[in-house]
Amino acid sequence: AEQPTPEQSKSPAEKPKSSAEKPSTPAPEKKPPAGQADLDKATELRFKAKKLSDLEEVIRLCRSALEKGLDEAGTEYAKTMLASTLIQRGVAVAKALLETPFTPRLEPFRKSALNDLETAVAILPNQAEALVFIARLHLLPGGDAKRAAKALDDALAVPDAEAPTRAMAFQLRASLQQDPQKQLADLNEALRLQPENPETLRERGVAYVELGQWDKALADFDAALKLDPKHIPTYIAKALVLSKQEKYDAALAVLAEARKIDPQSAELWVQQARVHVLQKNFPEAIKDLDEALKEAAEPLVVRLLRAEVFQEMEQFDKALAEIDEVLKQEPDLRLAVRYRAVLLAELKRTEEAVELMEDWMRRHPDDEEGQLQLASLYLADNRPRRAIELFTEILRKNPDNPAALRGRGDAYLNIGKHAEAIADYERALKLRPNDSGLLNNFAWVLATSPVDSLRNGKRALEMALKACELTQYKEAHILSTLGAAYAELGDFETAKKWSAKAIELGRADQKDQLRKELESYQQQKPFRELIQTEEKQPKPKPKLPGLPKEQPNEQPEEKPEEKPQGKPTSP
Structure with missing residues (x-):
C-alpha cells in the first residue's frame, strides 16, 4: 500500500501554515487577585482545623485575603467562610461558658464570643444558630435582656432554621415573656418542634403552676421524669404542686422516692420540712431540718428555716439562738439582722x-426595707409620732410605697388622727386591694371612729367581709372588725355572733379587748375607739444618717386600749 509522505502524515495543527494562516500573538496569562493565595490557604486549613488556634488562623487569612483584594466570587466565598468560622469559634466559647457558673472573671470571654457572633451575623444576617447563642450569652448574669429578645425574634424569623434551633429560640423567648399566656404559647411551640425535651416540659410545668393549672403542671412534670428519671428538681417541683393541692401525703411520697436517688440531698430534707410545716407538724419539720443541717453545703439557709419553724412553734428563744448562729458566720447578713429584730419584738x-x-440604719442608710421595719418597731414601741416621721421620709422618696402608706395610716390611728389615717389607707388600698391587714384596719376606723362624718358602715362591712374571706374567717382581730361593721349598721345579733367567734379564736392577750366589744353589742351600742398613744421618750441617740430628726411631742393625758393586731411576721 502506498505510504503517506512525511508531509501528508502531519496533523492539521502541525502542517505549515500559509502566510494567511500565521498564528496570532497569545493573550497574556491572567494574574490571580492579590488575596487569592491567602484565600487558598484559608480554604485548605478550614477543612482540617481542629483547634481554636486553627480557627484563629483561618479567620486571619480570610481577613487578609479580603483586605488584599479578591474578585467578586472570591469576595463572596471569603465572607461566607469568615462568618462560618467566626460562628464556629464563638459557639465553642459560648458552650464552655454555658456549662460553667458565670462569674465576673468570665466577662472577657463572653465579650469575645459575642464579638465573633455579632460580626458573623452582620456579614450573614440569617444565621439562626448564631442568633440563639447571642441570646443565651446575654441571658447570663449581667447581659442585655433587650438584645437577647431581639436576637431570638430574629432567629425565629429565619425561614429555613432547623427544628432544634427554633425550639431552643422559643424556649428561651418564653423565659423573657411577661405575659403568662405568651410564655405558654412559646413553650407549646417549642414542644411541638421537640416533644421529648424534658427541660422544656419542666418549664411548661412551671408556667402551668404560675397559672394555677395544677393538674397540667403535674402531667408535664411526670412526662419530664419519664425522660429524665433522676432529675431531683423535678421531683421537688412535683411535691410543691401536690402541697398546693393539700395532698401532703402524696408530696411526702414523691420526696421519699427522690431520696432513693440521692440520699444525701439536703434540699430534699428541706422540702420535706416545708410539707410538714404546712401540715402544722412542726416537730417533724425540725427533725427534717436536723438532717438537712448534716448534709447542707450552705447551713446558714437551713438555720434560717429552723428559726422560722421555731417561731411558728412560738419557741422564740430557740429561734433567736438559730439567728445568732447565722450572725456569727455572717454578721452583716441583712435578712438575719432584720429577722433578729422581729424575734426580739416577739419576746417583748x-x-x-x-x-x-x-x-443597722446608721450603717446602711439607703435600706428602704430596713427603714420600714424600724418605723414599724417605733410604732410597736409606743412611739407613733416618730414612726410617722420615718414613714413620711420614706414616702418623700417613694410616694407610692404601699407598706409606708399602710404603716403611716396605722400610726395616725394610734394618735387619734382618723382623717389622716383614712387618707393614707385610701392610697394604699389602690396599690394593694387584696391586703387583708390593710382592709381590716381601714374597715375598723370606718366602723368605730367617734367622728360621725368619717364613719361608713356599709363600706366597712364590704372591706371586713373581703378581709375575712382572704383569711378564711380564721383571724380573731379581723372577725372582731366584722362584728364592729355589723354593729355600726345596727345589726347587733350578727355583730354578737362574730364578736363571740373572735373571742373563741383570740389569743389570751386579745380577749379582754374583744370582750369589751361584745359587751357593747349586748347593750345594743356600736363600738367606738379613739386611741391617743402617749409618746414614749427614747434614750438619747446619735442622729441616723438620712433620717428626719426626732422632734419632741406634746403628750395626751390618757392612753386608751389599742385594738389587737396580728402577730409580727418575719422579714
Missing part, C-alpha cells in the same frame, strides 16, 4: 429591736 424586747435596727 422591743427596745433592743429598735436599737438593733437603728444601728
Whole structure:
C-alpha cells in the first residue's frame, strides 16, 4: 500500500501554515487577585482545623485575603467562610461558658464570643444558630435582656432554621415573656418542634403552676421524669404542686422516692420540712431540718428555716439562738439582722429591736426595707409620732410605697388622727386591694371612729367581709372588725355572733379587748375607739444618717386600749 509522505502524515495543527494562516500573538496569562493565595490557604486549613488556634488562623487569612483584594466570587466565598468560622469559634466559647457558673472573671470571654457572633451575623444576617447563642450569652448574669429578645425574634424569623434551633429560640423567648399566656404559647411551640425535651416540659410545668393549672403542671412534670428519671428538681417541683393541692401525703411520697436517688440531698430534707410545716407538724419539720443541717453545703439557709419553724412553734428563744448562729458566720447578713429584730419584738424586747435596727440604719442608710421595719418597731414601741416621721421620709422618696402608706395610716390611728389615717389607707388600698391587714384596719376606723362624718358602715362591712374571706374567717382581730361593721349598721345579733367567734379564736392577750366589744353589742351600742398613744421618750441617740430628726411631742393625758393586731411576721 502506498505510504503517506512525511508531509501528508502531519496533523492539521502541525502542517505549515500559509502566510494567511500565521498564528496570532497569545493573550497574556491572567494574574490571580492579590488575596487569592491567602484565600487558598484559608480554604485548605478550614477543612482540617481542629483547634481554636486553627480557627484563629483561618479567620486571619480570610481577613487578609479580603483586605488584599479578591474578585467578586472570591469576595463572596471569603465572607461566607469568615462568618462560618467566626460562628464556629464563638459557639465553642459560648458552650464552655454555658456549662460553667458565670462569674465576673468570665466577662472577657463572653465579650469575645459575642464579638465573633455579632460580626458573623452582620456579614450573614440569617444565621439562626448564631442568633440563639447571642441570646443565651446575654441571658447570663449581667447581659442585655433587650438584645437577647431581639436576637431570638430574629432567629425565629429565619425561614429555613432547623427544628432544634427554633425550639431552643422559643424556649428561651418564653423565659423573657411577661405575659403568662405568651410564655405558654412559646413553650407549646417549642414542644411541638421537640416533644421529648424534658427541660422544656419542666418549664411548661412551671408556667402551668404560675397559672394555677395544677393538674397540667403535674402531667408535664411526670412526662419530664419519664425522660429524665433522676432529675431531683423535678421531683421537688412535683411535691410543691401536690402541697398546693393539700395532698401532703402524696408530696411526702414523691420526696421519699427522690431520696432513693440521692440520699444525701439536703434540699430534699428541706422540702420535706416545708410539707410538714404546712401540715402544722412542726416537730417533724425540725427533725427534717436536723438532717438537712448534716448534709447542707450552705447551713446558714437551713438555720434560717429552723428559726422560722421555731417561731411558728412560738419557741422564740430557740429561734433567736438559730439567728445568732447565722450572725456569727455572717454578721452583716441583712435578712438575719432584720429577722433578729422581729424575734426580739416577739419576746417583748422591743427596745433592743429598735436599737438593733437603728444601728443597722446608721450603717446602711439607703435600706428602704430596713427603714420600714424600724418605723414599724417605733410604732410597736409606743412611739407613733416618730414612726410617722420615718414613714413620711420614706414616702418623700417613694410616694407610692404601699407598706409606708399602710404603716403611716396605722400610726395616725394610734394618735387619734382618723382623717389622716383614712387618707393614707385610701392610697394604699389602690396599690394593694387584696391586703387583708390593710382592709381590716381601714374597715375598723370606718366602723368605730367617734367622728360621725368619717364613719361608713356599709363600706366597712364590704372591706371586713373581703378581709375575712382572704383569711378564711380564721383571724380573731379581723372577725372582731366584722362584728364592729355589723354593729355600726345596727345589726347587733350578727355583730354578737362574730364578736363571740373572735373571742373563741383570740389569743389570751386579745380577749379582754374583744370582750369589751361584745359587751357593747349586748347593750345594743356600736363600738367606738379613739386611741391617743402617749409618746414614749427614747434614750438619747446619735442622729441616723438620712433620717428626719426626732422632734419632741406634746403628750395626751390618757392612753386608751389599742385594738389587737396580728402577730409580727418575719422579714
